Amino acid sequence: MNILFVCLGNICRSPMAECVMKAVIDEKNIKGVTVDSVGLIGYHTGEEPDSRMRAAARDKGYIMRHRARKISDDDFRTADLIIGMDGDNITRLRHICPKTEYLSKIHSVAEYFHGITGYTTVPDPYYGTERDFYKVIELLENACEGIMNEIDLLD
Ligand code: 4NP
Numbered sequence: 001m002n003i004l005f006v007c008l009g010n011i012c013r014s015p016m017a018e019c020v021m022k023a024v025i026d027e028k029n030i031k032g033v034t035v036d037s038v039g040l041i042g043y044h045t046g047e048e049p050d051s052r053m054r055a056a057a058r059d060k061g062y063i064m065r066h067r068a069r070k071i072s073d074d075d076f077r078t079a080d081l082i083i084g085m086d087g088d089n090i091t092r093l094r095h096i097c098p099k100t101e102y103l104s105k106i107h108s109v110a111e112y113f114h115g116i117t118g119y120t121t122v123p124d125p126y127y128g129t130e131r132d133f134y135k136v137i138e139l140l141e142n143a144c145e146g147i148m149n150e151i152d153l154l155d
Helices: 013-027 051-059 073-078 087-096 100-105 130-154
Strands: 002-007 034-039 081-084 106-108
Touching: 002 013, 002 087, 013 034, 013 051, 013 130, 051 130, 073 100, 081 087, 081 100, 087 106, 100 106
Parallel strands: 002 034, 002 081, 081 106
Antiparallel strands: none
């Protein structure tokens, strides 16, 4: 099972999702699941996650190690689950998907929310405040637990 998280820049939401998901997998000692993240734009390629995202992550006990990269055709082939953060991500993913057979791999992170009201996306925090970065973590912790439960069911 290869899980690929996707956001626009790959410096805030998707590397945070990758980090949270890896922590859940480690904690539960799950084997056979790989997790990665990519962006839809290559503008930040090679960069560390945004310093505001890293600061909120550190405060919550997460160390982010990802370096940004742009999604490639090969990512669509190798991933089993391609999880976008908002409607724009999903639209773009569907548009650039290199084969129709890969379209069913594309999902919205909100599909995995449980008990959350008022959010149908993980909103882009890039032009937001510190509080928005903490919200990203809170939503992703909820979603990753949902993803984990779904993977368990698939076993
Ligand atoms: P992300 O946030 O998609 O969560 O990584 C963004 C990062 C960079 C930009 C937009 C969103 N940008 O326009 O450079």
